Each structure stands twice: as structure tokens, then as C-alpha cells.
Amino acid sequence: MRNLSRPGAAGVVLLALLSLSGTARATPGGPGVTGRTIARTTVGDRDHVLREITIPPGQGTGWHYHDGALYGRVRQGTLSHFLATCVSDGVYPEGSSLQEPPGIGHVHIGRNRGSTDVVLEVLYVLPHGAPFSQDAPDPGCGAE
Numbered sequence: 410m411r412n413l414s415r416p417g418a419a420g421v422v423l424l425a426l427l428s429l430s431g432t433a434r435a436t437p438g439g440p441g442v443t444g445r446t447i448a449r450t451t452v453g454d455r456d457h458v459l460r461e462i463t464i465p466p467g468q469g470t471g472w473h474y475h476d477g478a479l480y481g482r483v484r485q486g487t488l489s490h491f492l493a494t495c496v497s498d499g500v501y502p503e504g505s506s507l508q509e510p511p512g513i514g515h516v517h518i519g520r521n522r523g524s525t526d527v528v529l530e531v532l533y534v535l536p537h538g539a540p541f542s543q544d545a546p547d548p549g550c551g552a553e
Contacts, residue, residue, distance in 0.1 A: 441468035444541070456535045464488070464527040469520040473542040477535035479509040486527035489520045495550035516545040 441464070448459040455477070464470065464486075472493065488501040493516035501507050509515065521527040533541060 441465045442470055451537055454537050456533070456537050456539070458533040458535065458541070460531050460533065460541070462529040462531055464519065464521040464529075466521055466524050466526065469518050470542075472516055472518050472545040472547050474513050474516045474545055475509060475511050475533070475535070475542055476539040477511050477533060479531055479533055481507045481509075481529050481531040483507070484528045484530050486521060486525050487523050488527050488529065489522050491518050491520065491550060493517065493545070493548045493550075495548060513543070513545070516548070 443463045445461045445463075446458060447461060450457050461484075462470075483501045483503050483505045485503055487503065488505075488507075489497065490499045490501065490507070492498050498517070499507070509517065519527075519529075535541075
């Protein structure tokens with residue numbers, strides 16, 4: 410994940426998606442993680458999906474990657490993020506913006522090492538019909 414270089418543009422996209430909001434539904438993530446779809450639209454061959462992800466204390470997303478780019482904001486808590494190279498690539502406190510690039514070369518895990526829920530607002534920009542994430546094997550980092 411990287412800090413967004415254009416948080417204003419991401420905010421405009423997030424606001425546009427909020428105006429298209431439909432029925433929200435809960436979708437389970439990794440162990441103890443929940444996701445709620447806030448808005449969804451398709452533009453050309455890309456799905457733009459705004460979701461709220463909650464990670465309870467001591468839990469994580471599981472090792473995974475995405476078929477498209479993700480843009481997020483930490484609304485609550487602190488997210489610890491690790492790459493499959495077993496290196497932390499960031500600790501993101503409340504108010505931080507972050508980005509995840511697409512592809513199997515960008516396997517990662519998000520962890521909540523704090524004592525309160527981590528709540529993320531995430532915009533997925535995926536190929537039409539792609540899942541939110543693809544599972545990946547644990548690289549043996551001990552970050553699971």
C-alpha cells in the first residue's frame with residue numbers, strides 16, 4: 410500500500426459512488442473480517458465498488474491479492490500491512506490513505522494489531538466480474 414498522491418481525485422470517485430448507492434449486503438472476508446458493499450457501478454469493462462471493511466482486534470485479511478487497483482482510507486484504528494516478502498510496507502493510522510496495486514505480484518495481508526476494530530473505506534476498481542480478492546498461500550512470515 411502506498412499513500413495516495415491524489416487523494417482529492419479518489420474522494421471525488423468515492424462521493425460519486427456513494428450517490429449511486431444501492432442495497433448494502435454483508436460479505437465475509439478472512440477470519441473475523443467483514444465487508445459491506447456501499448455502492449457498485451460498472452464503467453466500460455471495470456467494476457467500481459465501494460466497501461466498508463472491518464477487521465477486529467487480533468485478526469487479519471488472510472494472504473491475498475487483487476485483480477484490480479484498490480484505494481482506501483482508514484476510518485478507525487490502525488492497519489498493519491505486510492508483503493509476501495515478509496516485510497512490513499506500512500502502518501496506517503486513522504485518517505491515512507492507502508493504495509494496493511493489482512496482480513499476483515502484489516500478495517499482501519492486512520492485520521489489526523490494536524485493541525479496537527480497524528474500519529476501512531475501500532474503492533475497488535476491478536475487471537468486470539472479478540472477485541474482491543484472490544487467496545494466496547501463506548509465505549511463512551508469521552504475520553498471519
